[in-house]
Amino acid sequence: MTDTKTSLVKGVEVRTSDRSVTHTWEVPVRREERDGLTALVFHSGGGIYPIVTIMLSGADRIALIELLGGTYDVDIHH
Helix, strand or coil, rough: CCCCCCEEEEEEEEEHHHHCEEEEEEEEEEEEEHHHHHHEECEEEEEEECCCCEEHHHHHHHHHHHHHCCCCCCCCCC
């Protein structure tokens, strides 16, 4: 695991198949590199809530930036 960065997100909502909803606030999120993919790892730290890991390819990262209203300039970000 290299190039790990950490930040906080305001909150995470987890919905299970039985329609229960759990909210966790001020959740640490780490960015890790795994097998050539970017992983966003959300963890409440309390052990009560699950760890959620989202694996993103390069194209997924660009799509997420655009989905959040940002722009991606391939001449700057290569």
